[in-house]
Amino acid sequence: MLPIVAQIKIAAAQAINHLYPAAAVTDETILVNETKPEFAGDYTVVLFPFVKSLRQNPAVLGKAIGEYLLAHYPLFTAHETVAGFLNLTVADTELAAFLNHSYNDTQYGQKESNGQKVMIEYSSPNTNKPLHFGHLRNNFLGWSVAAILKANGYEVIKANLVNDRGIHICKSMIAWMRYADGATPESTGIKGDHLVGDYYVKFNDVYKREIDTLVTQGMDKEKAEKEAPIMLEAQELLRKWEAGDPEVYALWQKMNSWVYQGFDASYKKLGIDFDKMYYESDTYLLGKAIVEEGLAKGVLFKKDNGSVWIDLTADGLDEKLLLRADGTSVYMTQDLGTARLKYNDFHMDRSAYVIADEQNYHMQVLKLILQKLGEPCAEGIYHLSYGMVELPSGRMKSREGTVVDADDMVAEMIALAREQALEAGKTEDFAPEEQERLYDMVGLGALKFYLLRVEPRKKMIFDPKESIDLHGFTATFIQYAHVRICSVLRKNEIAYGQFTLGEGLAPLEKSLLLKIEQYPSILDQAAKEYNPSLVCNYAFQLAQLFNSFFAVHSINQAESEEKRQLRLMLVTMIGNVIRHAMSLLGIEVPQKM
RNA sequence: GGUCCGGUAGCUCAGCUGGAUAGAGCAUCAGCCUUCUAAGCUGAGGGUCAUUGGUUCGAAUCCAAUCCGGAUCACCA
Numbered sequence: 001m002l003p004i005v006a007q008i009k010i011a012a013a014q015a016i017n018h019l020y021p022a023a024a025v026t027d028e029t030i031l032v033n034e035t036k037p038e039f040a041g042d043y044t045v046v047l048f049p050f051v052k053s054l055r056q057n058p059a060v061l062g063k064a065i066g067e068y069l070l071a072h073y074p075l076f077t078a079h080e081t082v083a084g085f086l087n088l089t090v091a092d093t094e095l096a097a098f099l100n101h102s103y104n105d106t107q108y109g110q111k112e113s114n115g116q117k118v119m120i121e122y123s124s125p126n127t128n129k130p131l132h133f134g135h136l137r138n139n140f141l142g143w144s145v146a147a148i149l150k151a152n153g154y155e156v157i158k159a160n161l162v163n164d165r166g167i168h169i170c171k172s173m174i175a176w177m178r179y180a181d182g183a184t185p186e187s188t189g190i191k192g193d194h195l196v197g198d199y200y201v202k203f204n205d206v207y208k209r210e211i212d213t214l215v216t217q218g219m220d221k222e223k224a225e226k227e228a229p230i231m232l233e234a235q236e237l238l239r240k241w242e243a244g245d246p247e248v249y250a251l252w253q254k255m256n257s258w259v260y261q262g263f264d265a266s267y268k269k270l271g272i273d274f275d276k277m278y279y280e281s282d283t284y285l286l287g288k289a290i291v292e293e294g295l296a297k298g299v300l301f302k303k304d305n306g307s308v309w310i311d312l313t314a315d316g317l318d319e320k321l322l323l324r325a326d327g328t329s330v331y332m333t334q335d336l337g338t339a340r341l342k343y344n345d346f347h348m349d350r351s352a353y354v355i356a357d358e359q360n361y362h363m364q365v366l367k368l369i370l371q372k373l374g375e376p377c378a379e380g381i382y383h384l385s386y387g388m389v390e391l392p393s394g395r396m397k398s399r400e401g402t403v404v405d406a407d408d409m410v411a412e413m414i415a416l417a418r419e420q421a422l423e424a425g426k427t428e429d430f431a432p433e434e435q436e437r438l439y440d441m442v443g444l445g446a447l448k449f450y451l452l453r454v455e456p457r458k459k460m461i462f463d464p465k466e467s468i469d470l471h472g473f474t475a476t477f478i479q480y481a482h483v484r485i486c487s488v489l490r491k492n493e494i495a496y497g498q499f500t501l502g503e504g505l506a507p508l509e510k511s512l513l514l515k516i517e518q519y520p521s522i523l524d525q526a527a528k529e530y531n532p533s534l535v536c537n538y539a540f541q542l543a544q545l546f547n548s549f550f551a552v553h554s555i556n557q558a559e560s561e562e563k564r565q566l567r568l569m570l571v572t573m574i575g576n577v578i579r580h581a582m583s584l585l586g587i588e589v590p591q592k593m
Numbered sequence: 594g595g596u597c598c599g600g601u602a603g604c605u606c607a608g609c610u611g612g613a614u615a616g617a618g619c620a621u622c623a624g625c626c627u628u629c630u631a632a633g634c635u636g637a638g639g640g641u642c643a644u645u646g647g648u649u650c651g652a653a654u655c656c657a658a659u660c661c662g663g664a665u666c667a668c669c670a
Contacts, residue, residue, distance in 0.1 A: 036613060046612055048650070084650090085613060126670090166670070307668060316596070317666085324668040331670050360597060361665050387598080388664085424632055442632085454606065458599070459663075470632065472618040473606080480632050488629050537607065540617085551625090551634040593632070 001098070003521045004090060004514070005032050005043065007075060012045050012086075015068040020054050040080055041087030042514055048084050058084035095513040096501040099566075103573040109519045109580055114153035119346060120146045120384075121159045122354035123272065127259040128168040129197035129398050131266055131406035133462060134356070134389040137451045139272045140586060141386055142354040144452055144532040147584045152527040157346055161278040161338065164256055170237040172196045173251055174230060175203035185258050191407070193262025196255050200398070206230050266407055270444070271586050276345070278338065286337025287329055290373060291322050299372050310369055320365055335366050336373075343377035350380040352530065357385045357457070384530045387459030389451070404464055413468060414443035420470055426593065438590050445475035445587040452585055453536040473540055475587050478578060481543035481550075482589040485575040488555050492568055499565040508549040512570060515542055519577050523584075532585055539581040546574050 002010075009027040016025050029049065035041040045065070047058045054061060062081025069076050069088065078089035102108050122142020125131060131139075146156045176183075176199040185192040207230050214224035225231070240248040267273065291308055294300035300310050300322060308323035322333050342351060353363060363383035370378035388395060396403040417439040421427045427435055450468045454460055470476040505513070519538070526534040555571065558564035582589050 031610095031612075033612075039613080044613085048612065051650080083613065163670080168670080305668090318595090321668055326668080328668085330668070334670095356664095357598065358664055359670095362670095364597085385598085390663095420632065424630095426630070426632085458606085461605090469605095469619065474618085474632095476632060477618090480630080484630055484633085486630095491629060533607090537617090544617085547633060548635090550629080551631095554629065556629045593630080 001101075004075070004094075004517055005521065007073075008032050008043055008045065008088065011069055011073050011075065012065060015065045015072070016050060016054075019064050019068060020056075023050065023054055025050070035085075035087045039082060039085075039087050040078065040089065042090045042510070043088050045086040045088065046084070047081070047086055051084065062086040090510075090514065092505045092510065093501055095505065095510065095517070096499070096566075098517060099513060099569055099573060100498045103569040104576075105573075106576050107580070108516075108573070108576055109523050110151050111153040111520070111523075113155070116153070116350070117155045117157070117346065117348040118149055118350040118352065118380075119157040119159050119276075119342060119348045120149070120352045120354065121161055121342075122146075123267075123274070124161045124163060124355075125263065126163045126166075126168055127193075127196070127256050128172045128200045130191070130193040130262060132396055132398065133404040133406060133409055134396055136270070136406050136409070136447070137386060137389050137460075138354055138356070139267075139270060140448050140451050141384065141456055141532065143272050144448075144535075144585050145352070145354070145384065145530050147586065148523065148526050148530075148532060148535065151523055151580075151584055154527070157276055157348065158274045159276045159278060159342065160274040161280065161283070163280050165241065165252075165281040165284060167234060167238050168200070169252065169255070170234040170241065171203040172200040173248075173255060174234045174237055175199040175206065176255065177251070178206075178230070185261065191262045191265065192258030192260070193266070194405075194407075196259050196262075197398070203230060203234070266410075269407075269410060278342075280334070283338045283341060284334050285329065286341060287333035287335070288323070288337070290336045290340060290375070291329075291333060294322075294373050297373070310372065312365065312368060315368060317361075317365060317368070320369070322369075332362070332366065332369070335362075336369065336375075339366070339370060339377050339381065340375060343375070348380060350382055351377060352382045352384050354384045354386070356388050357459075358388065359383075360385055382530070384456065386456040390459060390461050392461060392463050404462070410444065410447065413447045414439050416467055416470065417443035417446065417476075421593070430592070438593055441588045441590050442470065442476055442479060442593065445479060445582075445589075446470055448585055448587050449475035449478075449536060452532045453540075455533045456531060475582070475585075478539050478543040478582060479587075479589050480593060481546045482575055482578045482582075483591065483593045484550060485546070485571045485578075486591040488571055489568070489575070492556060492564075499562060499569060501566070502562055503560070505566075506553065508545065508552060509566070509570060512542075512545050512549060512574060515545055516573055516577055519581070526584075535581050535584055539578060539585075542574065542577060542581075546571070 009030040009032055012030045013025050013027040016023050031046040031049065033044045033046065035044045047061050050061060051058050059081055066079030066081060066086055066088070070079060075091055075094050076088050077091045080087045120142050123139050125135060142158070146158050150156050179202055180199060183195070185195050188195060190198070207228055210228035210230055211221070211224045214228060215221055219227070237248055241252055291300060295302065295308065300308050302308050305325040306327070307321060307325040309319050309321055311319050313319065320332065321330055323329060339351070355363065360383065367378060367381045370381065390396070391402060393402065421439065421442070427438060430438065446468050453473065522534055522538045526532060553567065555564060555567040558567055579589050
């Protein structure tokens, strides 16, 4: 069934074209809004755009269109024109039919396959330190966008490009060699990613001290930064790694394996997963072939020292280096190669990269270069850029130890959920494992919702001193609405079936049905915009409406059996939509809390 | 300096393909549990939509300029 708003547009266009044959309006030109609460009606057609071209005053125009619509479309039962706005009332019977048809469809909102394939690359961690709060935004966004696209009929490949090589890993390695005395996750009981991260921090401590020492001895700071012994050793490790030194390689593998064990545990706790893993140690040499082809095509050029560049000044950008004078590749070179590799693996229609906005320029250049090189993957590339999560004091810096650790944050949120549940005192009769499951759902849900409810593009500031709320615009609020629905449905054994509409819908019943009817359109928009915050907002508004309804109307003690049936079906459907919407955010909903 | 992004209530954010008196949550204040879960509901106060100009019947929304904040422009990743 076509969304009501779309039906209204088509109907209104038809009405206008019928009444004023010269008008030739199309349904896209019709603007439909929700009617403001202070006026009678559900949806409003804005008449101003046609007032001039049709040379009619708004009142006459509205009356004519309204009458035509009522006469020809059972969708409407009333119309009223106020100051250029044609307010239309949707028929209760239409909404009743909609409810009868869909109330028990747990997949309501899910669309059929559209034959499109899209890759979402997200997470893409460095293997020298554990995940922090900022990474959580990336992971939740990527996972949720993938779920939203799936719900809209896309085939989705969730990809993770692990940055498992490079100087940063060597820093952890050298510090471990110097100071760890063979410490392992097993021997210390420290989670692997945290252990490796500790040595990354250690490296930076020692590095700073060595610089200070050199400066005290009279070296200038810039030179000291380059010549600090531990830095030279890290660089030497990187050279050995690239040369395939077996010992270095073995240590690298060992330490990475610790990190992966840690990441796996974190991902599992967070409910994050992937369909395809890429590793930079496999891909970092890719891209050189593309550069050679680009040179042959004349898209790229070589400078006197042998370095290879592309000139993007005509596009308002700069010249960009693609190969160093010594023939080694840079970050961009790899990304060109990886883009081609991904495309050859999957031939997807779109390829989205979930990467923080600090790389906006890089991603813009990447796409542009691929386009100029005529790579088939180029057009599908989309940068899902998101704002960084900052502390009140500014950006998190792992080197300075100001990061909010992801595992800690998760544990704190679950602890908070437990605390508030105990305060509410409603979970005492739960089995212990049932309690733990609930605290996980509430704590993790609150965390995910907090990070997803803001439009991705916007940066967010998180103050660790203030805990994430479990009231108001939160996952907990929505979970609680679901719990109330489950509770009602548990206590009302009814013979489900079609209900007949005698006495009409109460305003809140109608608002809820209209809201539910909008769900597929919301999913549509969320997919188009790669924007889970729309789903957050929608789920919250639905829960809010439900709570208002719940406070005013009794289901159990409904005015009539017919009403009871209607409300049971209505809340069944609300529950289904809430569960479905939350699942797209990676948030589970409990049955009791 | 060039480019890009943001600026809406004390705080955190919706609204931005132009439409009616700009909305939520938090915080503050006042009410509501003998009746389906009060992790809830109802109400109140709180606004120069950064500023100025323009386009328009109509601008938080579009355009221009300015101010503020951030990112980026490496033979780093």
